[in-house]
Amino acid sequence: MSSSTLTPAGGAPAGEGEHTAQARGRVLPFPITGQEIVLIVVIVALWIALWLGTPAFLTGGSIVPLLVAMAPVALIGIGMTVIIITGGIDVSVASMVMVCAVVVAKAMVDSGISLPVAVLLSMVLGGVLGLVNGVLIAYGRVHAIIITFGTANLFKFVGLRVFGGSTVNGIPDTLDVFGRGAAGRTLGIPHSFLLMLVIAALAWYYLRHTPSGRHLYAIGGDADAARLAGVKVQRRVLSAYVLTGLLTGLAACFVIAQGTSTLAPNVGAGMELSAIAAVVIGGTSIMGGRGSVLGTVLGALLVQTVASGVTQLGWRSQLASLFIGIFILIAVGADLLRQRARRTA
Amino acid sequence: MSTAVSPAPAQAPQPEDGSAQSRSRLGQLPAALLRALLTQRIVLLLVLLLVIVVTMTTLSSNNYLTAPYDLSYMSSALISAVPLVMLGLAELLVITSGRGGIDLSVGAIVSLTSMVFGFAYGEWGWPLWPAILLAAVFGGLCGAVNGFLIAYVGYPALITTLATYYAFSSIAIVINDQQPISTAPIQEFFSTARSIEVPVGDGLPIPLGTLTFLVPVAIVVWVLLNRTTFGRRLYGIGTNDVAAQWAGIDVRRTRFSAYVLAGVISGLVAVVTVAQFASARPDAGVTGTGMALPAITIAVLGGVAITGGIGRVAGVVLATLLVVWLNAGILLAVPGNAGSQYQLLALGVVLVFAALLNGLTNRKYGRTG
Structure with missing residues (x-):
């Protein structure tokens, strides 16, 4: 229905005429919702309160770790937002983080793989695990929460087998580009946070301005209606889980980089709940069909602010x-x- | 849709009447068995249970296991079934109430109520029965928080119970400064709760918790669901809450009660957990994967439809027996640390298998229990 307004969105949005911008404004909601404005206000208020309470809060030594720590949760949250918009959920991401982290850490220790290989390995592995979820949910037509509870156990089993009953020790500093140290910053801003922002911007554009992004909302609103309108529901749902897998793989690299040189089997535990909390606080409806990546990033920032505060x-x-x-x-x-x-x- | 079910009856000659009928009835027997296996979750669970027990005893008699897998081992393994069945029944109640009903907070309620019970019985010197009553009431209050938000305010169940999971588990840890309570009365409580010998045959060691908590709770929930108007209303609102509203059912109150009951059961599980650990631990219900995820797994495996309105007590009980005896067997077959890892694998495979089977059954035969 909105293809006429959406097709020009493939080009650069800034250089478009008045007419298209107006038409799009009518179809799409305002870029920032009330919930997101409230979130920004709450975060600013919290930061001011914390700054008054502990003057050390608004210094680089305190803000940088906060931004570094929120990056993996926000990254997984971006994928989770896409899934929840389609009306699904993924509670297996914590186990995925564990599998990706342990495999990459072992590969770095045993064969000393380089940074690009480590990131690629982690993302491909995450993508494969996401594919497993996606195929079972989209083509098995089973409720997402049940399947991902099951695969969470399966992935955890795989991860624990790779760990082999002990920790991974002596992890090299290959991934320090994403860490909290000096190597992980440019102009004082952590790389992991910047990378997360870039991916969030891409996801925001994808969800808002591309046809397949709009299809995800349509599926969450009413999957049957979306199918009748010609949306390839199963393929879209599958892609949402694969995307989350890829992002979770990248997040696993952040997690390794943030930790010490030792990786314990409890890595990633509880991340599925923090990611879902970030998404929900960001105003994405758990029923599907409504939500935004911006809100999720703000939600993750709020959660991390509370934790470090x-x-x-x-x-x-x-x-x-x-x-x-x-x-x-x-x-x-x-x-x-x-x-x-x-x-x- | 049903034409795709079985090509066999289509080949049966239709014009002939007398002999064809008996022949087709014979031909339908496998189809009927398959149908029973797929649509009657109880039948499937019984078959799987039989398969596991026969396999394990065969392995045991051929000395493949590290210890004999016999009746006494199986009955002592039942101790881990007590919290599972009870929380599975709690999930049965809330999931059956429909509209995305689920309770992620049961483990956190167990932790928090453990601490409250520990304070009352271990520190304040309350007698046992009032302390148990307090645990049940307190658990019910926690459930009432969930129920109020979900049934009366209209919060989605998944999010509400996620939030209360965070809140309850946090309070449980902060309330006694992260310290467990293990004073003398609680230590004694442990020794009385240990497995007692029940004079059946050779004297099987039946864990006391099964008789004092599991069986009574299962019977009460069964009676509630099958012999009271509350049960009929619960199935009604789970199947179609708009229709139930028009039929004059107080949908909100019924749904609220389901969450309160789940809280009460969680409170009782807290008492069982304190007895098992000989201490009231602030993280009793949320360590590792927590208690909520296994409970939901048990409920789904037991044939409770995640969409609501369908679910039976017998299914939950059989599903628990299946998981518990399978886990017990795995511990003997895979010694050491790897055993508990293979338990994860088994739980995951069984859950995905059960969920896919539910999907297949729904498409083949329509929505059935």
């Missing part, structure tokens, strides 16, 4: 989960209120 204030680190839980409830509650207002308006 709690530690900086000298509180028990587990209190962060309590706040994250409350933030999830507030974010979803605000979304419900807006939906109700939209329906009555």
Whole structure:
């Protein structure tokens, strides 16, 4: 229906005429939603509060680790956003991180592979695991949460077998480009954060301005209607899980780089929940059909701000989960209120 | 759709009447068996259970296992079935209530209630029964938080219980400064809860928890679902909550009750866990993969439809027996650390297999239990 307005989007969006921009404005929602504005306000308020509480907060020594730590969660969150927009979910990403991390770490220790090979290996491996999920969900036509609970166990088994009952020791510094050290920064900004931003921008453009990106929203809104409208539902759903696999593979490299030279079998544990929390706080509807990558990045930033804020204030680190839980409830509650207002308006 | 089911009946000569009928009935026998196997989850589980037990005892008698896989080993393995069955039943209740019902927070409720029970029984010196009652009530309150948000406010269940999972597990850890409670009364509680010899035949060591917690809870849930109006309403709202609303059912209250009941059961599991560990641990329900994921796995394997409205107590119980006895066998077949890893593999394979089978069955025979 909107192909006439969407086709020109393939070109550079900046140099287009008034007419197309107007037409697109009518089809697409405003680039930034109320939830995202609220999130920015909350994050700024938290940063100011933390800066007043602990003056060390707004220094490079505190912000850089925060940005480095949020990068892998945000990266997985981008993939999770795409999946949740189609109405699915993937709870196996933590196990995927573990498999990718251990295989890459072992390869670096045993055969000393170079940086590009390590990243490529991790992403291909993640992509294959995502493909397994995607095929089972799209063609097995089973609810995503059930399948990914199952594959989470399977991947974890694979990862633990590769670990072989011990940790991986003496990991070389091949991946330090993504780390928290001096090698991982340009002009003081961590590379992992920058790379995540670039990928987020690409994903934002893909979801908003390409036909196949819009198809993902259509599938989440009503899969049957999307199929009748000519969307290749199964192929699109499959691609969402493969994309998440690729991004998770890259995130695994970040995780290795951020850790010490030892990799323990609990690597990645709990990341599926943090990623889903970031997506949901960012305003993506768990029912599918609505959501944005920008919100997810902001959500991940909020989650990480809370986590590092709690530690900086000298509180028990587990209190962060309590706040994250409350933030999830507030974010979803605000979304419900807006939906109700939209329906009555 | 049904034409694709079985090409065999189509080949049966239709004009002949008398003999053809009996022949086609004979010809339908395998199809009927297949149908029963695919549509009746209980039948499938029983067959799988039989396969596992026969395989394991055969392996055992040929000395392939590190220890004999016999009745006494199987019955002592039941100790790990107690929390699984109970939480599986909790998931049965909330998933059956429909509209994406699920409870990720059961493990966190177990952790938090463990601490509360530990305080009451271990620190404040409450007698056992009031302490157990407190655990059930407190678990119910946690469930009520979920139920209120989901049924009355309209939050999606997955997100609500994710949030309360975070909140409850965090409070459980902070409440006693990350320290477990293992005072004298709780240590004694452990010794009384150890497996007792039940005089059946040679005196099988039946774990006490199965008799004091598992069986009563299973019976109560079965009665609730099958012999009360609450059960009929629950299946009603799970199948179609709009229709249930028009039929005069208080949909919100029924759904709310399902989450409260799941909380109560989780509270009782907390008591069992404290007895098993001889201490009230702040991370009892959330260590490793936690308790929620295995419970959901058990429920789905037991034939509970994730879309709601379908699910039986017997399915959950049989699915647990299947997983527990399979795991027990794996521990004997694969010694050491690798054993627990192969348990993950088995759980994953069984779950994916069951889910794919559900999908296949739905397409072949329509929606069935």
